[in-house]
Amino acid sequence: MGKKICIMRLSAIGDVCHAVAMVTRIQTQWPDAQITWVIGKVEHQLVKLMPNIRFIIFDKKRGKAAVKDLKHALKGEVFDALLMMQVALRANLASRVIKAKQRIGFDWARSKELHWLFANKRISANQHAHVLDGFMDFADALGVPSVDKPAWRIPVSNEDSEWGLKQAKTLGKYVVIAPAASKAERNWLPEQYARIAEYIQNNNVNVILCGGPGSLDRETADAIKQRAGVTLQDFTGKTSLHQLLMLLKHAALVIAPDTGPAHMATTVDTPVVGLYAHSNPLRTGPYNNLNDVASVYDECIKEQKGKSWQELPWGVRAKGDTLMQRISFEQVKEKVHPYIA
Secondary structure (H helix, E strand, O other), X not given: OOXXXXXXXXXXXXXXXXXXXXXXXXXXXXXXXXXXXXXXXXXHHHHOOOOOEEEEXXXXXXXXXXXXXXXXXOOOOOEEEEEEOOXXXXXXXXXXXXXXXXXXXXXXXXXXXXXXXXXOEEOOOOOOOOHHHHHHHHHHHHOOOOOOOOOOOOOOOHHHHHHHHHHHHHHOOEEEEOOOOOOHHHOOOHHHHHHHHHHHHOOOOEEEEOOOOOHHHHXXXXXXXXXXXXXXXXXXXXXXXXXXXXXXXXXXXXXXXXXXXXXXXXXXXXXXXXXXXXXOHHHHOOHHHHHHOEEOHHHHHHHHHOOOHXXXXXXXXXXXXXXXXXXXXXXXXXXXXHHHO
């Protein structure tokens, strides 16, 4: 019987995508491992069909009741290892009800919100690691053999797969714009999205908009459509996560700021042009397309801190409501062109 491993990674969609690569590595190298994943309610909808994983949904909106439910679900169990892959205090406090021989947490540099108090072992330091590589450090700490490159296995139903194929057949060659991050300040300007959409469609490639059901996603999509001189297909708020994954899978390209669909696209091998100003794309960018980002992060962080990012603690964010406006249309056009030519 294989090792009993518990993973604590509740959110968000992009980080869960990174975690899937680490889980896939464990399942590939240790096929008899018994994996339990404590995960957020929304994020579970993306990975719920992954085989040989017991998922325990932790609905953080329920507060203490969620911790009580977690304790009850795991009553009497002891894991060989708990991978504490979330530094948030809420997750750390909840992890106390999980019994494990090894409680593996982040190294000192990446440990925040008293995270170190809840672990008895730490992953190795990794100074300038992408988030995905940082998650792979947990597999290293477990002793899981390495892999040549990350792989993702996120199954969907036959129904959703066929739905995606139907959309692809109807749309022909298309680019997805997923314009809305979780905060408005991390979004590019609607008029700039509209310009790049016009440029793409003028090259005989269709453009579709996608996003979640939230008000910011809806308002952003509407603002782009109002400014675009071409008709755009709009799937915003109209898809499940698995349907969205299939739309991304069949796209020629995805354009997005640092948001979940950008990282979902990576899991299905679709290229991504990422738009970055606040966070370092080398840390949080689309993993397979770090050379395709349109970024002003380097200049923003140097202006604000007086030092280059290499001289600062890893992951320092630039702040401001207008930073994304500094990404030019020409910057994005240059990155997009090879994928639609």
